[in-house]
Amino acid sequence: MKLGFIGAGNMGGAILRGYLASGRIQHKDVFVCGRDLDKLEKLCTELGVNPCQNISELMDACNVIMLGVKPNMFPEIMPQVAEKYSSDKILVSMAAGVTIESISGFVGKEAKIVRVMPNTPAMVNEAMTSVSRNKNVDDEQFVSVFDIFQSIGKAEEVEEQLIHCVIGVSGSSPAYTYMYIDALAEAAVKNGMNKEQATIFAAQSVLGAAKMVLETGVDPVQLRINVCSPGGTTIEAVKTLQEKGFSELVEAGFQAAVDKSRLMSK
Known part of the structure; x- marks a missing residue:
């Protein structure tokens, strides 16, 4: 694989660093281009990867291309991508609201496109990423892309139509979790x-509770019941949260993110 990043900001940069740290790709096989050439040179020197002066140069060098730019940049960059696109290349987009169909509109219906929705814990190799592909990406090609996101946390293949749900449950949810941690602190x-x-106590408790869910396989409801001793402190706190509408508030926040994602995709 020759992996290229068009844009390596917060999310793209986190994915780039995480994948390099995994040791699954050699630094010489990674290429990056960006608008700020000074920042680009600094990043590439730091990470030992190849800077590209423009999109054309990067497209010539790579067969997997990460589109790490904001949605409003697509009308500008995609004609440059399309000019150099060929059937041996896979385009991977992480832009909210930009559908596989809209990307195909720039590069053609036969193009190989993967759409991903990671989240900011990619910066500490604990991302949750959804990965969706169009029919042109075969299993062997998909595995090579999927491996990138497994290297920075957990990844699941989902149908693209579920991406709005993904945004609510994982893409945006670190923000709600930070709110919870801060409120506890x-x-x-x-x-x-x-x-x-206080922040350490709260954050570590959230981390530990999350690992209990992932590693024990026990339903979160049962885990809550297990820790609530009759007449104890925990059950008192849980009863108060339930009375205050805790679950309803979380669901409302989730739905607001989902509704906004649907609106952005129109």
């Missing part, structure tokens, strides 16, 4: 703990 501060220590 602020409550601890009000009870005498300093903010730095």
Whole structure:
């Protein structure tokens, strides 16, 4: 694989760093281009990868191309991509609201396209990424792309129509989780703990609870029941959260993200 990144900002850069750190690709086989040539040179020197002066140069060098630019940049960059696109190349897009069909409109209906929706924990190799492909990407080609996202956390193949749901449950949800952690920490501060220590206690508890769900295979509802001793502190907290509409608030936030994603795709 010769892997190219058109844009390596926060998300693209996190994926790039994570995949390099996995050791599954050699630095000499990675190419990057970007609008800010000074930042590009600095990044490529730091990571030991190849800078490209323009999209044309990168397209010539690579057979898997990550489209790491904002949705509003697609009308500008895609004609340049299309000019150099050939059937041996796979385009991988991480842009919210940009469908596989709309990308095909630039490069043709026979183009091989994969659409992904990672999240910001990619920066610490704990991303959750959905991966969707069109019919032109065969299993062997898909595995090579899927491996990139497995190297930076967990990945699941889903139908593209579920991407709005993915955005609600994982793409945007780190933000809701940060809110929960901060609220816990602020409550601890009000009870005498300093903010730095309180944040560690809250964040580690969220991390541990998440690992319990992933590694035990026990339903989250049962895990909650298991920790709620009758007449204890935890069940008192859970009852209060339920009375205050905790689940309904989370669902409302989720749905707002989903609805916005659908609107962006129109």
